[in-house]
Amino acid sequence: MKKILITGASGMVGKKLYSALKERGYTAHCVVRKKQNIFENEFVWDYENDYLEEGALEGIHSIIHLTGATIAKRWTTAYKKEIISSRVDSALFLEKKVKEKNIKLQSFISASGINYYGDWNDEKAATENDEPQKKDFLTEVCRLWEDSANRFEAISERIVKLRISPVISAHGGFLEPLKKLSNLHLASPVGSGKQYFPWIHVDDLVGMLLFALENENMNGSFNACADEVPTNAQLMKTLAKSMDKNYIPMAVPGVILKLTMGEMSEMILNGVNASNQKIKSKSFIFKYNALDDALKNVIN
Template sequence: MKKNVLLTGGTGFVGKHLTKVLIDAGFTVSILSRSKQENTASIFYFTWDVQKQTIEMEAVLNADYIIHLAGANIAEKPWTTKRKEEIINSRQQSAQLIYSVLKKNDKKLDAFISASAIGIYGAVNGAEVCTEETALGDDFLGLTCQKWEAAADQFEKLGIRTAKVRTGLVLGENDGFLNKLTPIFKWRLGSALGSGKQYMPWIHVEDLCGIYLEAINNPNMSGPYNAAINDNTTNTSFSKALAKVYGYKIWLPNVPEFIIKLAMGEMAKIVLTGRRVSSDKVKQLGFNFKHTNLEETLKICIQK
């Protein structure tokens, strides 16, 4: 019988791509969603409500692997106190719900794989290259990711191999991080943000899905792994590359930092800060990134 992978957040940008990758690799996929959807030959849908802590337990009990992508979009709404709680709770409580089902039913998985983010190193600027051993940030982004990973670490206590994928900015065809940028750059109104010196570690969605597949197939993959290209891309170099793909050179000055802060509040840290990261650890497992050239990757992602 085919092995089954249960996805949380399976209807999102990464989840949709990952579903196809998993099916092509010979797995069946189960997806936890807030609303019931019609099953297909290879995809089975189940419902859950994280706030009410309810779940169709069959989804968990039938799983061989679980990939936990669920979590409120960190850049979707202003960071009010309530929104910060939603961001953290959506990650912690969803993992806790799955954990409680596994523990109650003494169910063993082949692996539990959780999304995380390079924001765990903190929303600061600096030239240091962050490895998985780098000190973790103590700001909102850093602490959120730490709580996210702590929720995943519970599964190790059940004797389940656990891996955590610390993701950079995800690029994909007309979706993901680029979705908000392309309309501005398409109309030749793009420019760098703030100083433009902040680093922007990025990864193509195909490579990210490849890392999740590696986490399933490689029994030696456990603990945290950075998932981003370390090519020293800054906001300025990223903006120039995106403009070049659209056939022009940036002519507008950088958007002043104070304007971004006025528009976004504390959430401005997402675009005004960035750190370099190393993905050597996942490469040492034998994983090879397919998309390593930013300009070529952007050409693939943008359908003019």
């Protein structure tokens, strides 16, 4: 029976991944800040103070690294450092501990973000070979995140970095505040409304993580997004329709978001048009490629 170490297991994606791994017969070691008693094999870690509970890495053949402080919180200078350190320093800590145990991993699978590409609103979708354009804070986060994953090259046969888009789920994720607006018949675009908004259904993301784990031809960076990449206006209109609510075509001016959210408004006002052809070329099959179908699934 293969053992997998998961970071970020208590998050929205991590919990579903944990259940999926169990169903497939894997043993999952979940590292947690403090004992939660929700996973069979919990191990306490504190990467800031160089602590990993004994046994966490015993028999481990792969690591799935999902941990990271939420970006949906005001970006003060201190919190921006936490966004980076929770992703990067935690990975460097794992690298150190794996080396100390002389473990050779079969795979190290790390989350990254579709924001790697910066503000990419071209009609030509960004591919994994493209360099970022119009860089912003999240671009730098993703670059550092992936650099920390690349450090596993000497101790892992494969490294997979999934550039994850905003995740559509019935519980949690970016949809929660948008559904509240739609319930009040206040669904409307923001900024120009023309900025692209890539997305992925949580079931497809979990499936992609399992696919990366089990397929030896998976190596390098992959965009984790569905076929359909709507604009912000199309997203809000489709959401309102899915909830049988009114859609207001008048856009909320971007300046209002900048005043109320500060630099954090970048993740709403900037867009990314991304291609998923690379992951599809590896024979990964999506369950949800149309936004309407994905929204109906989680709303109904």
